[in-house]
Amino acid sequence: MQGQFAFVSNDIARWRSRLTPLLVGVEALPRRTPVGQLVKSLISGRTRDPVSLAAYRRLGARFGSAAGIAAATPIAVERVIADVTFAAAKAEWLVEALRxxxxxxxxxxxxxxxxxxxxxxxxxxxRLPGVGRKVAASTLNASTLARPVLIVDSHVLRVLGRLGLVATHAEAEMASEIVTAAMPGWNADDFLRFHIALKRLGQTVCRFETPACAACPLASDCPSNKPLG
Known part of the structure; x- marks a missing residue:
């Protein structure tokens, strides 16, 4: 197992180096409180970052705190976050989780x-409603807790699957655990920046339907880019 992780560690370190240009212009944002990051991450699934960030800010302006959201009705919360994907379900999860x-x-x-x-x-x-590995890892890693664990969203999972690190239909939990275990020397910022770089790659190059393999900095390592035969 140690040898296997050493091999994976070398791959991950090389990928991080090659993805560094994707982080140009990315500024470190102030870390939220853990409960604030939980709220932001829970409403952000399948939603563009600017949309979820605006919804998060509206929640703060309307309800003031986690206690205020917990005291609200799901319908009232849904009205505030109406433009995020699956707003009704997220409002239910958010109120129930905070309560x-x-x-x-x-x-x-x-x-x-x-x-x-x-x-x-x-x-x-x-165990909280609506909270899977992506939201849980985000709450621990991107908040003031700053714990070393990889956040895996759909873009990151797609890239890691195409690279062969995990099975194509693997769960985010498995991908997060493999990378986290393989990089014991990384701190929270290392994992967060790797997440951002992989996410950007998935959004702009390693797209779901039309991957631009010729433009991918990881193409030489990617089994998905190699012709059969």
């Missing part, structure tokens, strides 16, 4: 997750 957190943590502070083993922290979040 559950509030019953256990009345101050909605999730700093304790920083002291749990990574698997336990992910599991605590993933």
């Amino acid at each position: 559950l957190i509030g019953r256990e943590r009345p101050d909605w502070r999730l700093g304790f997750l920083g002291g749990l083993p990574l698997g336990e922290a992910l599991g605590w979040l993933e």
Whole structure:
């Protein structure tokens, strides 16, 4: 197993180096509180970043806090985030998740997750409505908790699948665990920047229906770019 991870680690390090140009112009954003990042990530699935960010800001302006959202009706929340994909379902998940957190943590502070083993922290979040590995990893990695774990969305999963790191129809959880385990020396920023680079590649080059393989900086490593025979 150690040898296998060493091989994977070399691949990942090489991919990160080749993807560095995609990070030009990317500025480090202030990290949100864990509950704030949870809210932002939960409403962002299948939605363009500017749209989900605007919806997140409207939630803050309308309800003021996690407690305010938890006290609202799902319909009221849906009206505020109406332009995100699957707004009705996300509103239900968001209200229910924050109410559950509030019953256990009345101050909605999730700093304790920083002291749990990574698997336990992910599991605590993933039992919440609407929270899968992508949202849980984002809450831990992109917030002030700054935990070293890879965020895997649909773009990242597609790229890693085409590269052969995971099976084509693998789950985000498996992809996140493989990369996270393979790079024990990376910190939270390393994982976050790798996520951003892979996501940008998936959005602009390694697209779902029409991948531009000739323009891909990872083409020489990609089995999907090699002709059969």
